[in-house]
Each structure stands twice: as C-alpha cells, then as structure tokens.
Amino acid sequence: MNQRMPALNVHSSFIVMRAALIAATIALLSGCANMANTPPDNGGLSSNPTDNQRAAQINTELGVGYMNEGHMDVAVEKIKKAIYYDNDFAPAHHAYALMLDRLGEKEKAAREFEKAYSLDSNNSD
Incomplete structure (x- = not known):
C-alpha cells in the first residue's frame, strides 16, 4: 500500500x-x-515621424512582395497602409501605380505615377 x-x-x-x-x-x-x-487612440499613427516612415517602408516592401507573388488584394492593402502611414513616401506611390496598372486602372495608375514623381523625381522612373 x-x-x-x-x-x-x-x-x-x-x-x-x-x-x-x-x-x-x-x-x-x-x-x-x-x-x-x-484600437489605438491615433488610428495607428505614431507621434514619432520616423516610426511612421519605417511603417510605410515595411508595408511598401510587403506590398511589392505580395504583388510579385500574385496576391494583388493583399498587396494593395499593404500599399494603402504604407501611404496612410506616410503620404509623402514616393516608393509607396510608385508601387501603388504599378499595381493599379497591372489591375488595368490606367488613369489611377497615371495619377499615382505623377504623385510619386512629384515627391521624388530621382526615384520614380
């Protein structure tokens, strides 16, 4: 026992x-x-501009990656988020223009290309 x-x-x-x-x-x-x-009090935006720029860069890179894999719905979502974080981030507008062009939205794509060019004429070929 x-x-x-x-x-x-x-x-x-x-x-x-x-x-x-x-x-x-x-x-x-x-x-x-x-x-x-x-929900964040400020809609997700940081009070530190560097954080917003980094978020824009990361979301742009993710969006381009999704676009290259053919996942356009997620790609557009990421690029829109990048533009939300930093509306003056030329690479995000350039990537968005490429996506719109691929989706057949030529007029919107042209406007985004112009926006990207106006923000940074050196990187918007």
Missing part, C-alpha cells in the same frame, strides 16, 4: 500542474485577445 501512495501523489501532481498550465495559457490568450480589440 505504501508503494501505491507515491504513485498517486505523482499522478495528482501531474494533474495539478496540467491544470495550472491550462489556466496560465487561457489567461495569456485572453490578454492577447483584449489587446487586439483595443
């Missing part, structure tokens, strides 16, 4: 540890879910 008692304690400890792990996981996941549902 003494031999069974330690086995029962090990089993009980395992159950308690498993329950604690499950409770901790649920607490962490619910915290993450609450953070995702909390």
Whole structure:
C-alpha cells in the first residue's frame, strides 16, 4: 500500500500542474485577445515621424512582395497602409501605380505615377 501512495501523489501532481498550465495559457490568450480589440487612440499613427516612415517602408516592401507573388488584394492593402502611414513616401506611390496598372486602372495608375514623381523625381522612373 505504501508503494501505491507515491504513485498517486505523482499522478495528482501531474494533474495539478496540467491544470495550472491550462489556466496560465487561457489567461495569456485572453490578454492577447483584449489587446487586439483595443484600437489605438491615433488610428495607428505614431507621434514619432520616423516610426511612421519605417511603417510605410515595411508595408511598401510587403506590398511589392505580395504583388510579385500574385496576391494583388493583399498587396494593395499593404500599399494603402504604407501611404496612410506616410503620404509623402514616393516608393509607396510608385508601387501603388504599378499595381493599379497591372489591375488595368490606367488613369489611377497615371495619377499615382505623377504623385510619386512629384515627391521624388530621382526615384520614380
């Protein structure tokens, strides 16, 4: 009977540890879910212009990558987000123009090419 008692304690400890792990996981996941549902006060824009420029650059790079893979819906979404973060970021307007051109929206593409050129005539070939 003494031999069974330690086995029962090990089993009980395992159950308690498993329950604690499950409770901790649920607490962490619910915290993450609450953070995702909390909108930023400023619409996602940072008060630091450098952060917005970096966000524009990253979203432009992602958009171009998605465009090259043929995922135009996601590509356009990323480029629009880049322009939202920094409306004066010429590469985002240039990439958006290329996307619009590929989608057959020639007039909109021409306007975006002009916008990109006006922002940075050195990089809008």
